[in-house]
Amino acid sequence: MGGFTGLMLSMAPLDQALHDTYFVVAHFHYTMVAGSLFALFGGFYYWAPKWSGVMYNEFRGKLHFWVSLISFNVTFFPQHFLGLAGMPRRYADYPAQFADFNMLSSIGAFTFGITQVLFFLFIVIPVMRGHGEKAAQRPWDAAKGLEWEVPSPAPFHTYETPPKLDETATRVIG
Ligand code: HEM
Numbered sequence: 248m249g250g251f252t253g254l255m256l257s258m259a260p261l262d263q264a265l266h267d268t269y270f271v272v273a274h275f276h277y278t279m280v281a282g283s284l285f286a287l288f289g290g291f292y293y294w295a296p297k298w299s300g301v302m303y304n305e306f307r308g309k310l311h312f313w314v315s316l317i318s319f320n321v322t323f324f325p326q327h328f329l330g331l332a333g334m335p336r337r338y339a340d341y342p343a344q345f346a347d348f349n350m351l352s353s354i355g356a357f358t359f360g361i362t363q364v365l366f367f368l369f370i371v372i373p374v375m376r377g378h379g380e381k382a383a384q385r386p387w388d389a390a391k392g393l394e395w396e397v398p399s400p401a402p403f404h405t406y407e408t409p410p411k412l413d414e415t416a417t418r419v420i421g
């Protein structure tokens with residue numbers, strides 16, 4: 248989505264109209280929230296068992312993902328329409344015709360924000376405190392890499408001697 252709106256913005260005749268409007272704000276939040284922030288969430292869910300030695304509650308993780316994904320879209324999708332209708336970026340006040348989409352966007356943003364507080368309280372903190380089932384050495388079938396060759400959490404001084412690796416350099420053979 249962010250890439251597609253980026254393509255639209257890179258067309259100079261379109262960008263004459265869209266530059267400095269909320270369309271740009273929608274574009275870059277689709278890249279930076281859905282791209283970077285969700286990648287950080289993905290990294291947390293992938294490595295949390297390795298860091299902490301326990302599995303998080305998968306249902307809560309899925310709930311966090313879905314509510315975040317939906318509220319993220321509720322926040323930023325209407326901003327495309329605001330931009331197309333001419334609302335400039337970097338304004339806190341605006342004509343009444345923009346109020347409805349801004350309201351929708353705010354509802355999405357508060358939902359997104361509250362969801363992240365719940366993510367910290369009910370997923371991150373329990374994992375940091377070691378609550379949950381004990382994590383296996385390699386909890387994910389497709390996980391490749393040296394960190395999955397040692398117990399979870401990785402022991403202090405992970406390898407005392409340099410490990411011998413197989414030809415893929417992802418498995419320890421001695
Ligand atoms: C196909 C990929 C992309 C294209 C073609 C593209 C194109 C553009 C264009 C033309 C603008 C300027 C719009 C204007 O102000 O009139 C813009 C703004 C912006 N883009 Fe992208 N973009 C792409 C991907 C990304 C990615 C991956 C990121 C970040 C992770 C990103 C972040 C931003 C930001 C932060 C701005 C606004 C900068 C400012 O504050 O003025 N874009 N993009």
Ligand code: HEM
Nearest residue numbers: 272275276279280283284319322335336337338339356359
């Ligand atoms: C869901 C969470 C987020 C919300 C609700 C949000 C909201 C906003 C709002 C309201 C603005 C000001 C728009 C304007 O008046 O022009 C803004 C600007 C911006 N945001 Fe976000 N944002 C979020 C997440 C992020 C993330 C994760 C990043 C970067 C990784 C980011 C990067 C930016 C940038 C670069 C600007 C432009 C600042 C400027 O105009 O100088 N935002 N955001």
